[in-house]
Amino acid sequence: MPTEDIIGKDDSHFFDLDISEQLKINDQKILNENTLISSEEENFIKSTGELTTFHTVKKSLVSDDGKIVGMCGISTDITKQKKLENLVKEQNKLLDAVLNNVDAYIYMKDEQRHFRYVNDKTAKMFGKPVEKIIGKLDADVIGHELADHFWKSDKQVFETNEKQVFEEIAHDDDGKIQHYLSTKMPYQLDENSQVLIGFSTDVTELYQLKEEFKKQANTDALTGLYNRRYFFNHAEKEFSRAKRHGLNMGVISIDIDFFKNINDKYGHPVGDKVLIEISKNILLSIRQEDILARVGGEEFAVILPESTLEEAKKVAQRISITENTFLMNAQNKEYVDIKLSIGLVSKRIEDESFDELFIRADNALYQAKKQGRNRVYIA
Numbered sequence: 001m002p003t004e005d006i007i008g009k010d011d012s013h014f015f016d017l018d019i020s021e022q023l024k025i026n027d028q029k030i031l032n033e034n035t036l037i038s039s040e041e042e043n044f045i046k047s048t049g050e051l052t053t054f055h056t057v058k059k060s061l062v063s064d065d066g067k068i069v070g071m072c073g074i075s076t077d078i079t080k081q082k083k084l085e086n087l088v089k090e091q092n093k094l095l096d097a098v099l100n101n102v103d104a105y106i107y108m109k110d111e112q113r114h115f116r117y118v119n120d121k122t123a124k125m126f127g128k129p130v131e132k133i134i135g136k137l138d139a140d141v142i143g144h145e146l147a148d149h150f151w152k153s154d155k156q157v158f159e160t161n162e163k164q165v166f167e168e169i170a171h172d173d174d175g176k177i178q179h180y181l182s183t184k185m186p187y188q189l190d191e192n193s194q195v196l197i198g199f200s201t202d203v204t205e206l207y208q209l210k211e212e213f214k215k216q217a218n219t220d221a222l223t224g225l226y227n228r229r230y231f232f233n234h235a236e237k238e239f240s241r242a243k244r245h246g247l248n249m250g251v252i253s254i255d256i257d258f259f260k261n262i263n264d265k266y267g268h269p270v271g272d273k274v275l276i277e278i279s280k281n282i283l284l285s286i287r288q289e290d291i292l293a294r295v296g297g298e299e300f301a302v303i304l305p306e307s308t309l310e311e312a313k314k315v316a317q318r319i320s321i322t323e324n325t326f327l328m329n330a331q332n333k334e335y336v337d338i339k340l341s342i343g344l345v346s347k348r349i350e351d352e353s354f355d356e357l358f359i360r361a362d363n364a365l366y367q368a369k370k371q372g373r374n375r376v377y378i379a
């Protein structure tokens with residue numbers, strides 16, 4: 001619009017004054033108070049009907065005798081900038097909603113170990129409001145011990161500049177171990193700041209389940225002893241270690257005598273109880289480092305690491321003379337003394353695998369049975 005079309009016209013010609021509130025308020029103030037106003041105005045342009053945002057500076061014009069005679073103003077159209085700012089605000093709001101509702105601990109840390117960001121879940125775990133964490137050193141927020149523990153994995157991310165996944169452990173307030181699966185990635189926040197962004201999820205329940213499955217896979221359900229699978233896996237490793245370092249190793253094979261008769265006479269559940277009690281008794285005769293397993297129905301085996309034949313013989317005899325007397329029939333007060341046949345061997349230089357050792361132990365057990373049972377046969 002040419003200047004001459006503007007001069008002499010009032011605001012109502014250009015702006016929709018009914019809805020341009022701030023413009024009216026500002027102008028009123030300037031004309032009444034001899035002042036300067038610097039503010040944002042949202043004005044409706046009459047010709048286009050558009051809402052336009054201005055950054056406006058307005059000042060009263062005063063005559064020599066102090067009367068306000070008008071006003072002078074400079075307005076800059078900041079509509080686009082304002083729209084962009086609003087867009088960024090909206091996006092930040094959305095990002096906040098996502099980061100604070102996702103079931104993960106999310107945090108950002110710089111190379112100097114300051115927290116640059118934490119989501120609500122992380123702040124809650126640290127027991128502090130977000131604003132008391134951001135900008136603070138990790139040790140000041142979570143204590144030196146825990147901070148140093150986490151820093152070990154954080155450091156790897158900064159050193160390799162690559163995304164990494166860690167299994168991390170921390171203690172909760174009650175001292176219980178919590179397991180976390182943490183993905184940590186490097187991120188260039190700005191020209192001067194290299195940070196890491198971490199996402200950690202609490203996998204304690206999953207970890208416990210995994211451990212329980214592992215235990216079940218290695219354990220005999222009836223007696224709670226190691227099962228055959230675990231026994232042979234462990235034995236092979238123990239054998240390799242013994243061979244490598246020239247160490248002794250004993251193996252004891254145990255079988256209950258005439259166990260079939262117990263089942264036949266008193267029933268399977270009574271037989272089960274006998275198996276459980278005998279397992280407990282054998283455990284009492286061996287050392288902490290010996291491995292006892294139920295390798296068959298009524299067969300047990302023991303690995304005795306770093307034991308000479310003499311030492312293993314003492315253990316086998318201890319197992320053999322243990323009183324395994326059980327009440328089989330409560331009504332008739334019938335007790336039965338269960339006996340064991342035992343085969344004992346120790347590792348020889350020429351043994352190439354644990355299987356060779358175990359076959360010899362089984363043969364020794366067979367000899368013990370053959371010679372009348374209830375004895376230890378040493379091969």
Ligand SMILES: Nc1nc2c(ncn2[C@@H]2O[C@H](COP(=O)(O)OP(=O)(O)OP(=O)(O)O)[C@@H](O)[C@H]2O)c(=O)[nH]1
Nearest residue numbers: 255256257258259260261263268269271272297298
């Ligand atoms: N109660 C019970 N019995 C079992 C279990 N596993 C195997 N048995 C029994 O153990 C018995 C083993 O019998 P045999 O192999 O003939 O051996 P035995 O009667 O002990 O005779 P010898 O070994 O020659 O002295 C069988 O009756 C099986 O049913 C179990 O988990 N529970």
